[in-house]
Amino acid sequence: MQDLGIAFQTAVGNSGGNLDGRPPLPSNDWLMKRNCSLSPRQVGWFYFSIVCFSTAIALFFAWQGTWLVLPFAGLELLGLGIALLAHGRHATDYERVSLTDGMLVVETASASRMTWDEFNPCWVRVELGESFRALVVLRSGKRVVRVGSYLDPHRRRKFAQELVAALHRL
Incomplete structure (x- = not known):
């Protein structure tokens, strides 16, 4: 496995052989x-510590006679909790593009939704828009899948070049 960046990995492997004795096709996997x-557990402990600290400060001021601090501390903690929950739902999002055994498979996970698209690699066109921030577009007939949202623009271009090269090797 070759690491090409913080969130972009390429694996090129050769696993065993086919049943008919032919050498296996190279496997390309981009994650x-x-x-x-922070892990979800660490985020939970962070939120717990903020709740304890903020509540202690709010109770101190309420004890001093400024009771209006308590509802604002509650609103603050509610807002922070909602933001951390939204962050946590997308903490494990990923895109995986695999070229194995004559199929190009694009797997996408976003929050609790998973999508799985399979393409015939002979018919896939890889496009990268003119814009610096354009995603990599995979087209096959009328089906279109956009990938590379977790890569910076330079790594996105490198991914597109590697995918095109892998498709041409077939």
Whole structure:
């Protein structure tokens, strides 16, 4: 496995042989994912510590006679909790493009939704728009899949070049 960046990995492997004695086709696998520095458990402990600290400060001021601090502290904690929950839902998002056994498979996970697209690699066109921020577009007939949203523009171009090269090798 060759690491090409924080969230972009390419694996080229050769696993065993085919049943008919032919050498196996090379396997290309590109995994693109978010770079999250905190695990869900760590985010939970972080939120718990903020709740304890903020509640302690709010209770101190409420004890001093400024009761209006408590509802605002509650709103603050509610807003932070919603933001951390939204972040946590997308912490494990990824895109995987695999070229194995004569099929190009694009697997995408976003929150709790998974999509799986299979293409015949002989009919796939790889396009990269003129815009610096354009995603890599895979077209086959009327089907279109956009990938590379977790890559910076330079790595996105490198991914497109590697995919085109792998498709031409078939």
